[in-house]
Amino acid sequence: xxxxxxxxxxxxxxxxxxxxxxxxxxxxxxxxxxxxxxxxxxxxxxxxxxxxxxxxxxxxxxxxxxxxxxxxxxxxxxxxxxxxxxxxxxxxxxxxxxxxxxxxxxxxxxxxxxxxxxxxxxxxxxxxxxxxxxxxxxxxxxxxxxxxxxxxxxxxxxxxxxxxxxxxxxxxxxxxxxxxxxxxxxxxxxxxxxxxxxxxxxxxxxxxxxxxxxxxxxxxxxxxxxxxxxxxxxxxxxxxxxxxxxxxxxxxxxxxxxxxxxxxxxxxxxxxxxxxxxxxxxxxxxx
Ligand code: FAD
Numbered sequence: 001x002x003x004x005x006x007x008x009x010x011x012x013x014x015x016x017x018x019x020x021x022x023x024x025x026x027x028x029x030x031x032x033x034x035x036x037x038x039x040x041x042x043x044x045x046x047x048x049x050x051x052x053x054x055x056x057x058x059x060x061x062x063x064x065x066x067x068x069x070x071x072x073x074x075x076x077x078x079x080x081x082x083x084x085x086x087x088x089x090x091x092x093x094x095x096x097x098x099x100x101x102x103x104x105x106x107x108x109x110x111x112x113x114x115x116x117x118x119x120x121x122x123x124x125x126x127x128x129x130x131x132x133x134x135x136x137x138x139x140x141x142x143x144x145x146x147x148x149x150x151x152x153x154x155x156x157x158x159x160x161x162x163x164x165x166x167x168x169x170x171x172x173x174x175x176x177x178x179x180x181x182x183x184x185x186x187x188x189x190x191x192x193x194x195x196x197x198x199x200x201x202x203x204x205x206x207x208x209x210x211x212x213x214x215x216x217x218x219x220x221x222x223x224x225x226x227x228x229x230x231x232x233x234x235x236x237x238x239x240x241x242x243x244x245x246x247x248x249x250x251x252x253x254x255x256x257x258x259x260x261x262x263x264x265x266x267x268x269x270x271x272x273x274x275x276x277x278x279x280x281x282x283x284x285x286x287x
Pocket of ligand 1: 047048049050077078079104105106107108109110121122123124140141142147148149150155156159162163172173174175201
């Protein structure tokens with residue numbers, strides 16, 4: 001099922017994310033986690049591509065497993081920064097063969113050695129390519145606090161407009177911990193004439209150290225309220241997990257209450273985290 005049809009139903013959605021294994025021997029473990037999350041029957045599940053330490057090789061097979069086993073629509077991520085057109089077309093063919101209908105089209109992070117594709121510079125070019133290939137519902141990434149490489153938010157939003165023009169029909173946000181930042185961002189998108197559904201990406205923090213590092217890399221601001229929790233419970237994994245899930249739950253309830261319909265949880269291959277959040281929201285997501 002295409003995500004555009006799900007978003008058009010105008011009911012609250014909750015989706016989860018998994019990333020493929022880093023090495024072959026971890027495949028079964030990741031597959032089991034993905035299927036356990038899928039058994040919760042979220043509105044859809046996304047499978048990253050070469051991000052979070054996962055490899056790109058298994059994105060298609062994990063996405064297909066999720067769809068075949070639990071009939072949960074899959075959103076396969078695809079990046080272009082290190083790919084040529086042939087590799088991209090090949091992956092699109094694989095996705096089509098597997099029956100996957102949704103792609104989150106990304107540029108990807110510039111590799112440490114700086115070597116990038118000469119075929120693609122920006123995600124909007126990948127989006128054009130996928131639209132030209134045909135048959136997919138295409139999403140893109142957006143950054144409520146601005147993408148780290150962009151000089152200012154205004155310009156970043158102009159670039160988001162280019163993705164939409166190229167054929168992107170929804171946007172998923174980078175993680176954020178202060179909902180007011182998202183509300184103000186959506187106002188800015190609307191002022192630039194961008195009205196595609198914006199899916200709020202929420203990261204339940206279960207490991208404080210990791211999050212300090214990834215927020216630094218992505219330019220995401222951690223509110224004082226969150227830092228106090230991380231400082232108090234960061235060295236106590238079970239307490240940190242409980243607090244992280246509670247913080248994410250509260251954030252999501254405020255989002256739904258404020259009219260944001262679509263929430264994506266960066267569940268990071270953790271079925272227990274996905275299950276707890278879904279259970280915390282059981283009445284709320286009935287709409
Ligand atoms: P782009 O949209 O190309 O933007 C990159 C930068 O270029 C921005 O600063 C933008 O303002 C600028 N720009 C865009 N177009 C133009 C233009 N025409 N002229 C001038 N400047 C321009 N990474 C992975 O490797 N695998 C994943 O699975 C993955 N999933 C993600 C999912 C989400 C929801 C998000 C938010 C990020 C994800 N990432 C993933 C990370 C992503 O690849 C990086 O954030 C990357 O640095 C930017 O990707 P993009 O698609 O937003 O790039």
